[in-house]
Amino acid sequence: MNDPTVADLKKVELHLHLEGAAPPAFMRDLAAEKGMDLSSVIDGDTYVYTDFPAFLAAYEAVCAALETPDDYRRLTRAVLEQSRDQGVVYTELFVAPTITGTSTDDWADYLAGMEAGADEVPEVECRFISTAVRHLGPELARRAAEVTVANLSPRLTGWGMGGNESLFAPADFAPAFDIAREAGLGLTTHAGEVEGPDSVRDSLDALRPARIGHGVRAIEDPALVDRLAEEGIVLEVNPGSNLRLDVYPTLDDHPIDRLLRAGVPVTVSTDDPPYFATTMRDEYTELNRVFGWTRETFDAVNRVALNAAFCDDATRSRLMTHFEETAP
Ligand code: ADE
Ligand code: ZN
Numbered sequence: 001m002n003d004p005t006v007a008d009l010k011k012v013e014l015h016l017h018l019e020g021a022a023p024p025a026f027m028r029d030l031a032a033e034k035g036m037d038l039s040s041v042i043d044g045d046t047y048v049y050t051d052f053p054a055f056l057a058a059y060e061a062v063c064a065a066l067e068t069p070d071d072y073r074r075l076t077r078a079v080l081e082q083s084r085d086q087g088v089v090y091t092e093l094f095v096a097p098t099i100t101g102t103s104t105d106d107w108a109d110y111l112a113g114m115e116a117g118a119d120e121v122p123e124v125e126c127r128f129i130s131t132a133v134r135h136l137g138p139e140l141a142r143r144a145a146e147v148t149v150a151n152l153s154p155r156l157t158g159w160g161m162g163g164n165e166s167l168f169a170p171a172d173f174a175p176a177f178d179i180a181r182e183a184g185l186g187l188t189t190h191a192g193e194v195e196g197p198d199s200v201r202d203s204l205d206a207l208r209p210a211r212i213g214h215g216v217r218a219i220e221d222p223a224l225v226d227r228l229a230e231e232g233i234v235l236e237v238n239p240g241s242n243l244r245l246d247v248y249p250t251l252d253d254h255p256i257d258r259l260l261r262a263g264v265p266v267t268v269s270t271d272d273p274p275y276f277a278t279t280m281r282d283e284y285t286e287l288n289r290v291f292g293w294t295r296e297t298f299d300a301v302n303r304v305a306l307n308a309a310f311c312d313d314a315t316r317s318r319l320m321t322h323f324e325e326t327a328p
Helices: 006-009 024-033 052-063 069-085 104-119 138-150 168-183 195-208 215-221 224-230 239-244 254-260 281-292 295-308 313-323
Strands: 011-018 086-093 124-133 156-162 186-190 211-212 235-237 266-268
Touching: 006 156, 011 069, 011 235, 011 266, 011 295, 024 069, 024 295, 024 313, 052 224, 052 281, 069 086, 069 104, 069 195, 069 254, 086 104, 086 156, 104 124, 104 138, 124 138, 124 168, 138 156, 138 168, 156 168, 168 186, 186 195, 195 211, 211 215, 215 224, 215 235, 215 254, 235 254, 235 295, 239 281, 254 266, 254 281, 266 281, 266 295, 281 295, 295 313
Parallel strands: 011 086, 086 124, 124 156, 156 186, 186 211, 211 235, 235 266
Antiparallel strands: none
16 A cells, blocks of 8 residues: 655665765756856756766766865765755765776875765764776776775775676676775675676676675576575665666566565665656655555665665664664
């Protein structure tokens, strides 16, 4: 039965790209301060692109307006205020030492800016996942991993990889993941979003992540679904993103509910919400409407997310109280 009040639940979000969550008005104003014009990629309150490669290109074009550590402080604050207003109590933000606009040389200063922005929104507990941008190649990925482990900050607890999954092979990035693993960072990688089950399997074998970003196309291989369930590999699922990028035509076709029923640990996130015209409240409303997910389902999914979060156990226990079935 439809229950629109699920939108009001507290939420854990594990998969949110810092720059991809930037409110369009924030980016337009920031660009205007610098005399830059982003009108080719921002139209009113939306970002403009066609398909997946064009989305990545638009994303990078927008990032050009983020030039200083203080820009990143303001961005982090704006994004976390948005999360707070969606009922998110814990979030992990993908940040990228090699994205346009930042330089690995100054990474410590940029990261300090992000930490300062996070300090300004204490209502949302936040951690950063430093990421390689896959289409920039294995060499830059390794450099990003090196600069990451040499400049850890209190909230930098994870390492991952986004970008164009169709380029290079997961094994090419094993050296970067090894550096992060040795530093004790939690590991995740995008796979099974635009590519199929082989991409997920190869990523698990070569990179040994605890979580997979998206991973939804694992549904095409029942043996892989069993493996995800048996090994407890957590999927950071982003239904609205998958619809907007044409991975599935409608939510009815989306495998999140089938994966859940098969025992795969699934979680719910928004990826790059303004790019995909979604919010966490919208995702919860739609999952309730289409699959009948109840408050109990969401509490269970959020417990899975918190157990897989790249945070310390004291933080985990404190936040877990929001997701006990008996909570008011
Ligand atoms: N970077 C930001 N969003 C992404 C996505 N959905 N897939 C791959 N890389 C990304
Ligand atoms: Zn993503």
